[in-house]
Amino acid sequence: xxxxxxxxxxxxxxxxxxxxxxxxxxxxxxxxxxxxxxxxxxxxxxxxxxxxxxxxxxxxxxxxxxxxxxxxxxxxxxxxxxxxxxxxxxxxxxxxxxxxxxxxxxxxxxxxxxxxxxxxxxxxxxxxxxxxxx
Amino acid sequence: xxxxxxxxxxxxxxxxxxxxxxxxxxxxxxxxxxxxxxxxxxxxxxxxxxxxxxxxxxxxxxxxxxxxxxxxxxxxxxxxxxxxxxxxxxxxxxxxxxxxxxxxxxxxxxxxxxxxxxxxxxxxxxxxxxxxxxxxxxxxxxxxxxxxxxxxxxxxxxxxxxxxxxxxxxxxxxxxxxxxxxxxxxxxxxxxxxxxxxxxxxxxxxxxxxxxxxxxxxxxxxxxxxxxxxxxxxxxxxxxxxxxxxxxxxxxxxxxxxxxxxxxxxxxxxxxxxxxxxxxxxxxxxxxxxxxxxxxxxxxxxxxxxxxxxxxxxxxxxxxxxxxxxxxxxxxxxxxxxxxxxxxxxxxxxxxxxxxxxxxxxxxxxxxxxxxxxxxxxxxxxxxxxxxxxxxxxxxxxxxxxxxxxxxxxxxxxxxxxxxxxxxxxxxxxxxx
Numbered sequence: 001x002x003x004x005x006x007x008x009x010x011x012x013x014x015x016x017x018x019x020x021x022x023x024x025x026x027x028x029x030x031x032x033x034x035x036x037x038x039x040x041x042x043x044x045x046x047x048x049x050x051x052x053x054x055x056x057x058x059x060x061x062x063x064x065x066x067x068x069x070x071x072x073x074x075x076x077x078x079x080x081x082x083x084x085x086x087x088x089x090x091x092x093x094x095x096x097x098x099x100x101x102x103x104x105x106x107x108x109x110x111x112x113x114x115x116x117x118x119x120x121x122x123x124x125x126x127x128x129x130x131x132x133x134x
Numbered sequence: 135x136x137x138x139x140x141x142x143x144x145x146x147x148x149x150x151x152x153x154x155x156x157x158x159x160x161x162x163x164x165x166x167x168x169x170x171x172x173x174x175x176x177x178x179x180x181x182x183x184x185x186x187x188x189x190x191x192x193x194x195x196x197x198x199x200x201x202x203x204x205x206x207x208x209x210x211x212x213x214x215x216x217x218x219x220x221x222x223x224x225x226x227x228x229x230x231x232x233x234x235x236x237x238x239x240x241x242x243x244x245x246x247x248x249x250x251x252x253x254x255x256x257x258x259x260x261x262x263x264x265x266x267x268x269x270x271x272x273x274x275x276x277x278x279x280x281x282x283x284x285x286x287x288x289x290x291x292x293x294x295x296x297x298x299x300x301x302x303x304x305x306x307x308x309x310x311x312x313x314x315x316x317x318x319x320x321x322x323x324x325x326x327x328x329x330x331x332x333x334x335x336x337x338x339x340x341x342x343x344x345x346x347x348x349x350x351x352x353x354x355x356x357x358x359x360x361x362x363x364x365x366x367x368x369x370x371x372x373x374x375x376x377x378x379x380x381x382x383x384x385x386x387x388x389x390x391x392x393x394x395x396x397x398x399x400x401x402x403x404x405x406x407x408x409x410x411x412x413x414x415x416x417x418x419x420x421x422x423x424x425x426x427x428x429x430x431x432x433x434x435x436x437x438x439x440x441x442x443x444x445x446x447x448x449x450x451x452x453x454x455x456x457x458x459x460x461x462x463x464x465x466x467x468x469x470x471x472x473x474x475x476x477x478x479x480x481x482x483x484x485x486x487x488x489x490x491x492x493x494x495x496x497x498x499x500x501x502x503x504x505x506x507x508x509x510x511x512x513x514x515x516x517x518x519x520x521x522x523x524x525x526x527x528x529x530x531x532x533x534x535x536x537x538x539x540x541x542x543x544x545x546x547x548x549x550x551x552x553x554x555x556x557x558x559x560x561x562x563x564x565x566x567x
Contacts, residue, residue: 050423052470081414083481083528086425087474104474108423109414110179 034128054103066098076115184380188419191260198463209365214562220289229253232560241504247286252504260367263471267502268446275363276455291330292355317350356461371492374551402545426485430527439524443485484525
C-alpha cells in the first residue's frame, strides 16, 4: 500500500474515532449535506432511554458565524425500525449566540437514531441530520 | 523395526484412554468454570434490565397527596371496599387481585358486566406516564376514576361515591383531615342520589345540577382517585432470579451464575437481547418503554380492531382529569408527556402500550384483550409477525427455531418474584387500620 493511502486511512480512522467519542458525550456534528454546522448539548449526558429531556442546539454557518433568528424543528426516528420519535419535540426559546432550546425529547429504544433538524430562516429551509447511537 | 501387534494395540488403547480421560477432565472443568459468555455490549444490555436501576417511585406533581401516608391508607381501604359499586360487590381488588400480581387470570375483567379489556397489572404503574393500553389516562389518580363509573366494572357514580363518604364516619374523618370539609350534599333537590356525566339517566340527573355543584362533586370524586393513586404507587416489583443472576454477573461470580440460570434460560436471555429484538420495547428495569407499538395482535372474536394510541391520546388531551386540567395539583402545569405527545401520526393506529414483563408467567392471558393464552403462543405470534388488522405491524418475522422459542419462554419465567411492597398493603385493611 502506498504511503499516502496509509496516511489517508489513518486520518479516516482517527476521524471516525473522534466522531464516535463526540456522540457518546452527547454532542454531535451534522451530516455534511447540510448548509450549517450544528451541534447539540443534551440536558441528559449521557442520554438515557425513556427519559424526557431537552437539548440546546447550536447553529452556525460553515464559516463559524452563529445563526440568529432561526426556527428549529426536530423530527426523526429509527430507520431500522421504520418509526419516528415517540414525542413531538418543540423549540421553546432562542437563547442567543446561535443556541436554541428544544424541549420534549425522549427516546424509547436503544440503537441507531437519525434526528432531522429543520432550520428555517425567513424563506430558507435546510435539513441537517444528526446521527445518534444509543 | 518390527513391534508385535499386541504391544501396538496396547499402546493405542492406552493413548485412546488417556486422551479420553484428559478430554473428559477438561470438559468437566470447563462445565464448572464456564468462561463469561457475554460480550461487553451484552453485559451493558443485561445490566440495563436490573431491578436495582429502578429509582424510588416518583411522586406525581398532579397529585399533592401521592406520598402522604394517610392518603395511602385511605386509598388502601378504598381499593378493597366493594361498597363503591352498583351492587356493593365490586372493588378494585375484584379484578386487581393481590394474589395474582394485581391481575385476575381472566381473558377480560369481570365486574358488573364484562370489561372491554384484559386486566393489566398495576404493579410498577407509578413509573408509567400513561395508563391503559391506549394511554388515555396520564396519572394513576385519573385512571382510578374510570372503572368506578364504567357500567361494566364498578357501575357506580360520583354522586353515590360522595354520599358513601359522607355517610361513613371513618371515611369522612380521614377524608376531611386530608382534603378539608366535604360539601353538604343533604339537599336532594341540588344533589340527586345518583348522577354522573355518562349517557342515560345518570347523565340527565348530572346535567340538571348547577355547574358549581358539579364542581363540588368532581372535587370529591377526584380526591378519591388521588387516595387510590397514592396507594397504588406503593405496589413495586421485587428482585427476581434474573436480578440475582445480574448481581452475580456484576461480581463475576461464575459459580452463582451457573446456579441461578440454567443453560436454556441463558440462551433465552441471549435471544431476548439479540435475535428476538424483545429488548427494543421491553427495556429498562421494568422491561417496558411505556410506549405504543402496533405488533399485529388480532382482535378477539366479535371485537372490532382496537385503534389503540391514536384514540388514546385524543382522549387524554380532552380529559378534564388530565395533568393540565383544573383538578390537577400541578400548579405549574409542567405536563411534558401530555404537552409533547404525538397525535395523529399513522403509526399510532393500532398501537398498544408495552406491558412490563416482570411476573409475566403469572399474569396471563396476554395482550390487551387477553387474546393470547400462553407465553409460548405469544412468542409464536412474534415469531410470525402477521399482518396487522389495522395500521402497520412494526415487528418483523424472527425465524426462531422451536428450541429458541422454548429457551426464550424459559428466560421469561425467570422474571417471577414477590413484590417488594410490605405484605400489609397486599391484604384488605383490618378494621382498626
